[in-house]
């Protein structure tokens with residue numbers, strides 16, 4: 001199997017979803033090909049780092065905000081950015097949408 005064919009097996013390999021013959025082909029190829037061996041190790045490190053982050057907790061009021069945004073009384077956001085702005089807290093702004101005064105400058 002060539003490098004392109006082996007690279008397609010990286011993800012199934014890291015998920016433990018390769019067959020016996022695929023595993024043998026992978027092992028044989030990576031013993032001879034430093035580039036694929038390094039690429040697979042890098043992919044494995046990335047997967048481990050992502051797994052170590054753990055699940056991120058959704059904000060407590062996200063379900064309510066999504067119901068409001070999805071209700072027929074709410075006008076459709078014009079863009080994905082407008083949608084995100086509608087469901088994320090106003091950073092640096094008070095409840096009226098005005099900028100918070102900055103003290104101690």
Ligand SMILES: [Zn+2]
Pocket residue numbers: 002003006029033035036037
């Ligand atoms: Zn290779």
